[in-house]
Amino acid sequence: MSAPTLKLSDINLNDPELFEREGAHEVLRMLRREAPVHWNPGGEVANGFWSITKYEDIRFVSRNPELFISSKGIAGPGIRPEAMQNLGVGAEQQNAGANISIIGMDPPRHVKMRRLVNKGFTPRAVNAMEPEIRRITNEILDKIDGRDELDFVLEVASQLPLAVICGMMGLEQKDWALMFDLTNKVLGSGDPEYQTDVPEEERGTSAAARATAMRGVGTMMEYFRNVLEDRRKNPREDDLPTILLEAEIDGEKLSEGDLLAFCFLLILAGNETTRNGISGGLRVLCEHPDQKARLLKDMSLMDSAVEEILRWVSPLHHMARTATADAEIRGQQIKAGDRVLMWYPSANRDEDIFEDPYTFDITRTPNEHLAFGIGEHFCLGAGFARRELKVMFEELFRRFPNIELAGKPERLRSNFINGTKHLPVRLNTGR
Amino acid sequence: MKVQVNADMCEGHAKCEKAAPEVFKVGDDDVSVVLVDDVAPELMEKVERAIRMCPRQAISWAKS
Numbered sequence: 001m002s003a004p005t006l007k008l009s010d011i012n013l014n015d016p017e018l019f020e021r022e023g024a025h026e027v028l029r030m031l032r033r034e035a036p037v038h039w040n041p042g043g044e045v046a047n048g049f050w051s052i053t054k055y056e057d058i059r060f061v062s063r064n065p066e067l068f069i070s071s072k073g074i075a076g077p078g079i080r081p082e083a084m085q086n087l088g089v090g091a092e093q094q095n096a097g098a099n100i101s102i103i104g105m106d107p108p109r110h111v112k113m114r115r116l117v118n119k120g121f122t123p124r125a126v127n128a129m130e131p132e133i134r135r136i137t138n139e140i141l142d143k144i145d146g147r148d149e150l151d152f153v154l155e156v157a158s159q160l161p162l163a164v165i166c167g168m169m170g171l172e173q174k175d176w177a178l179m180f181d182l183t184n185k186v187l188g189s190g191d192p193e194y195q196t197d198v199p200e201e202e203r204g205t206s207a208a209a210r211a212t213a214m215r216g217v218g219t220m221m222e223y224f225r226n227v228l229e230d231r232r233k234n235p236r237e238d239d240l241p242t243i244l245l246e247a248e249i250d251g252e253k254l255s256e257g258d259l260l261a262f263c264f265l266l267i268l269a270g271n272e273t274t275r276n277g278i279s280g281g282l283r284v285l286c287e288h289p290d291q292k293a294r295l296l297k298d299m300s301l302m303d304s305a306v307e308e309i310l311r312w313v314s315p316l317h318h319m320a321r322t323a324t325a326d327a328e329i330r331g332q333q334i335k336a337g338d339r340v341l342m343w344y345p346s347a348n349r350d351e352d353i354f355e356d357p358y359t360f361d362i363t364r365t366p367n368e369h370l371a372f373g374i375g376e377h378f379c380l381g382a383g384f385a386r387r388e389l390k391v392m393f394e395e396l397f398r399r400f401p402n403i404e405l406a407g408k409p410e411r412l413r414s415n416f417i418n419g420t421k422h423l424p425v426r427l428n429t430g431r
Numbered sequence: 432m433k434v435q436v437n438a439d440m441c442e443g444h445a446k447c448e449k450a451a452p453e454v455f456k457v458g459d460d461d462v463s464v465v466l467v468d469d470v471a472p473e474l475m476e477k478v479e480r481a482i483r484m485c486p487r488q489a490i491s492w493a494k495s
Contacts, residue, residue, distance in 0.1 A: 063488050111439050122443045122461040368484060375488040376440075382486070383444075 006030055011038070013341070013415060014046050014077055016190050019317060020413040028053055028346035037332035040077070040341075045206060047077040049320070049339035050332070055350035057329050058342040058370055061321055065376035068321035068340055069106045075320055075416045077339055101261035103269070103377065109249075110376060113258070116247040117240060117266075118380060120168065126383040129164070133388055136163045137395045144427065145399070149406050152423040156396070157278035158271070160388050165270030165381075169263070170239035171227070178223070179267055185216030186264075187272050191413040193421060217264070224263040228256070240266060272417060273315040274385045278392050279409075279420040280313035281306075285393075286405045286425075288360045295362055296401055299394060305362035306389045311369035312360055314345040315418050319373060344370055345418070402428035432470050433493035434478050436463045440489035450484055451477035463489075 011027055018024050031038050031053045042048035052058055061068045072078065102113045119125065140159045144150055158180060166176045188194045189212040192203040197215050202208050224241075231241045244259055254262070285292040285305075295305050318341045327334045334340065347370045349357040354364075372379035379385070396403065406426040412419030434454065436447070443461030447454070453474055457463045470478050482490045 115439065118442050119461065123445060124443065124461055372486065374486060378442075378486045378488075 008034055008038075011040065013040050013051055013343070014043070014049075016413045016415045019415045019418070020191075020411045022411065024317070024415075025345065025349065028343055029349065032346060032350060037330045037334075039332075042077060042080060045079055045083045047080050047339050049077040049341050050329075050334060052329065052340055052342045053346040053350075054330065055347040055353045055370065058344070058347045059374060060329065061340060061342055062370075062373055062375040062377070065107055065110075067324055067327055069324055070104050070110075070319075070321060070377060071106050072322035072339075073320055074104050075318075077320070077341070100257055101265035102380075103265055107376060112249050113254075113262075114380065116249070116254075117243060117262075120240065120243070121380050121383055123383055126387050129384070130387060130391065132167070133160070133164060133391045134395065136160060136167075137391050141395055141399055146429075147427060149424060149426050152282060152425040153275065153279045153420055154422065156392075157282070157420075157423070158275045160278065160392055161271045161274035161385075164384060164388060165267060168240050168270075169227075169266060170231075170236055170241060175223070179271065182216050182220050182223075183268055183272050185212050186220065187268055187417050188412050188414060188419060188421075189213035189216065191421070220264055220267070221260055224260050225256075227263065228259055269379075270381055270384075272419070273379075274381070274388050276315040276417065276419050277310060277313055277385060277389050279423050280315065280418065281309035281389060281393065282396070282403070282425070283405065283409055283420065283423060284309060284312050284360055286403070291360055291362050295393075296397055299397070301362055302390050302394060304364065304367065305393070306386055307367045307369065308360060308362050308364050309389065310371040310386075311348045311354075311364070311367055313418060314348050314369075314371050316344055316371070317415050317418050318343050319377070342373075344373070400427045400429065402430070404428060432475065433468070434465055434470050434482075435491055435493045436465055437487075437489040437491070438462050440487045442487055444486045446484045446486065447481035447490055450481040454478055455481060455490075 006026060008030070011031065013024070013027065018027065031051060036054045037057065038051040038053070040049050040051050052061055102110055105113060137160055140156055144155055162176050162180055166179055171179065184194045190209040195203040195208045195212045198208040198211055227241055228245065231239065231245055235242045235245070241263060244254060244262055247254060285295065295301055321340045321342070323334050323336055323338045323340060325336045351357055372382040404426050405424070407424035409420050410422040412421050436455070441462045443457050443463065445457045445463070447463050448457050451474060454465060454467055454470060454477065455463050456466055
């Protein structure tokens with residue numbers, strides 16, 4: 001029996017379930033081959049958009065942040081203007097705050113805002129933090145020592161990035177679980193598992209997703225208003241909210257909205273993507289026992305293994321941009337105002353760039369993947385993400401070399417975040 | 432040919448220093464500086480690689 005043939009006309013990358021069941025790679029492979037710049041029709045609510053699937057084209061869009069702007073939304077196709085009214089959704093609510101944080105800002109303001117905090121994310125800052133990252137990692141691993149089976153996402157992968165970013169933000173440890181919960185609500189709003197504020201029979205709908213995201217953003221807003229209020233009265237040294245409160249751009253302090261959006265972004269981006277890099281990384285290593293064995297035998301391969309994990313997993317499925325003028329990509333005419341989605345997992349499997357792209361090879365060189373994007377909006381936290389993955393796998397494999405998968409991973413229903421919600425593992429310590 | 436680093440963009444990833452150590456050095460302030468006035472022809476290829484690899488795309492040839 002042969003599988004049903006995929007048809008170009010059936011392709012819809014705005015279907016989160018396609019990504020949940022891991023069907024996207026097959027679709028993206030076909031697009032790269034047959035329609036590398038592909039018009040994905042919209043629906044009743046969603047805009048249509050261009051799918052950009054080739055590595056060089058994603059570089060081109062990323063390197064032209066004035067032609068392809070972020071301020072009209074960075075995730076998903078966006079809502080059709082005519083649908084917006086029916087839904088009662090305002091333009092600001094639509095992007096759940098992303099339109100005013102740096103991730104949704106354009107030049108020249110983007111760089112000015114980013115420079116307020118970027119010294120805290122340089123290689124030097126990451127090196128200085130490494131002992132702390134290792135300490136936290138071992139604290140997390142102490143807690144699972146002696147156990148047999150556990151959920152690697154909840155108990156390990158999510159805990160490290162959460163502790164690191166919450167530490168940098170100066171948040172009390174009792175609030176970290178709330179940050180985890182709110183991150184899931186905002187970034188995983190389309191997944192019924194996180195739609196706990198919506199009656200059960202309504203879960204799984206796009207209205208439930210919007211309600212969940214809005215509720216998450218609302219709670220987060222309230223929380224960070226209090227954090228900012230506290231830091232105004234009790235400024236702290238080296239804590240990101242304090243740095244932001246004291247910062248000025250062109251002689252002006254940041255507005256409350258700017259401050260809140262910045263805090264949201266740091267918390268959301270700081271804990272979700274790295275979590276998925278760690279859990280996706282463990283999964284791919286366990287699914288390729290030869291590669292895992294090779295790494296365990298020679299841990300000096302860790303840096304290159306981390307790069308291959310990043311290429312393979314691509315923790316973000318896409319970033320969206322909007323064209324400000326007519327443009328041409330690979331012969332396709334993009335109109336001013338058109339939405340463009342850059343599919344990173346596709347760039348990172350591009351046959352024109354990577355030899356045997358479907359082979360997981362921890363020694364792959366060169367490996368110039370685009371998992372962190374490139375250019376103006378290159379991931380601010382890339383250095384921390386890389387180091388957290390490296391330290392986690394060093395310590396995890398030192399202490400639990402025989403760790404293996406103990407069941408099927410449960411994936412997030414999202415075409416934005418390449419998330420793993422649950423990953424059952426067995427430690428096999430032989431004790 | 433002259434090459435330049437946009438100091439507003441640079442975040443000290445040091446990819447350029449790795450690709451062309453004769454031309455770029457990341458200073459104590461995490462910003463890469465150009466060490467040479469003119470890029471020698473034999474270093475052009477290395478500089479091209481640095482330009483391509485820079486995560487922030489902060490390096491470019493200076494228009495003379």
